[in-house]
Amino acid sequence: MNKKHLAAYVAVAALFGVMGGIVAINKKEPAPVTTTMADTGGAAHSAVDKFYAQSLNDLKGQPQALAQWKGKPLLVNFWATWCTPCVQEMPELSHLADEEAGRQGEKRFNVIGIGIDSPTNLSEFAEKLKIAYPLYVGGMGGTELSRELGNKQGGLPFTVLIGADGQVIKTYLGKLKFDELRADLAQLKG
Template sequence: MSQPAFLGLLVAIALLAGFGGYGFYHLGQPSEPAPAQATVTPASSNGVVGMARPEFSLPDLEGTARHISEWDGDVVLVNFWATWCPPCLKEMPAFVEVQEEYGARGLTIVAVAIDEKDAVRDFVDTYGINFPVLIGETEAMTVTRDYGNRFGALPYSVLYDREGKIRFVQAGELHKDTFVRELTPLL
């Protein structure tokens, strides 16, 4: 390899390493505070807010079919996510905290992973997820569309009340303070 080609290769490697380091640095940084008002999403403008939650059934990590009606009577956050999605990973620790704090008052978070079972199991074991996790690849994409996610955004969260009526939708990362603000009046 000639010296100019070798130097070009070194420059390319250095640039890739720099971009990778930048990305990992920002992945670990605290998220910015949530806006003061609720986020308007394609789903809410699409008429999903105020509608009854759609029915669905997906397997859990043990392969047992779980139906969304299992949590009827609870306030439920259905969160569509994936292990390869950086904003999804950023919001999970807050979900664990909120489930722990509000679970006794009737909150259930149901995480629907659009991912492979082994990757999800490793994530759940590593991060101590304390709420139901359902698995689905193609099937989960159908469910997320039924919940108003026309563009396939991840993460995508839908909060519904004890009667099963959708009250709040968030495309993109759901910040803890926004989640608690929308959740509290429903408990």
Template sequence: MKLLRGVCLLGALLLAAVGSVFAGDATPFYATTVDGLDGKPLVLEQYRGKAVIVNFWARWCPPCRKEIPELIQLQNEYGKRGLVVLGLAIEEDAAAVKEFAKAYEINYTVGVDKKKGLWLMQSLGNGVSGLPFTLIIGKDGQIVQRKIGQFTRKDFDAVADTLLK
């Protein structure tokens, strides 16, 4: 657990070195299937053609917990305009994540898969596997923004106009 918390902190510290904006192809995202909280496969291909905020997180990560209310608010405000917020828990215990999501009143889709989630983060530019890690993917399948560390409303606002047109 201490090692995982260290990775979370390391990811936040490396933010300045890595930067928050990155253009790139989200093909690995669309090719992945993880477990849904309902126990059924969550096929990420279903998000192709949509504006998506993909947030990689874990229950034990303090910055991850802090950004959840922002993500809930973004889903509330922009869901009707086509924005999808998707949380991918880097965890093994789907039942514990489901209980956590209920307690935090998470209103967006959450998938769970530690092994695939770590692979996917690395494939999409997070070589240190730091948490939290957030991607914004445009309708064209291109990564508009990536951030290692706590995601904020300010991060979203920087790309909202382009993302939602």
């Protein structure tokens, strides 16, 4: 290969590098997929009943009944330490939970996280980031639990907003848009 060919290859490679950089800078993050489930006329969704019938270990290895969250709106976030969008949204989700806990008067909703990961990874991550809401170990069974609540694709992060009446109000697949989430939470009846 002579110097002319090498220079041409370098120029083409540089051009593709610049074009790739421009595309990356202008790339918009996809909006989360949001859905609502059919109204059941005031009865709890059967998937929510199954959810509340579960017990999951907390990060200390102690079993916790999810039924303890019944009767008040609940934001359930399915996540994993290896999921970049999950990790990116957790500090803001933690701030939201902390804000709600510090509210004057009665809390409007609770936030919990269900990790699709090993207990060790979840504990180390939560300790490092100082997450302000309860985290539970879902393991691989957590994926099935999220599917039952509407996560047909099985993707992460997946967040479910459950009303005090056991109705699934909305689901969010992908990184949360907090302005949309805050608007949804502001409309809660609880």
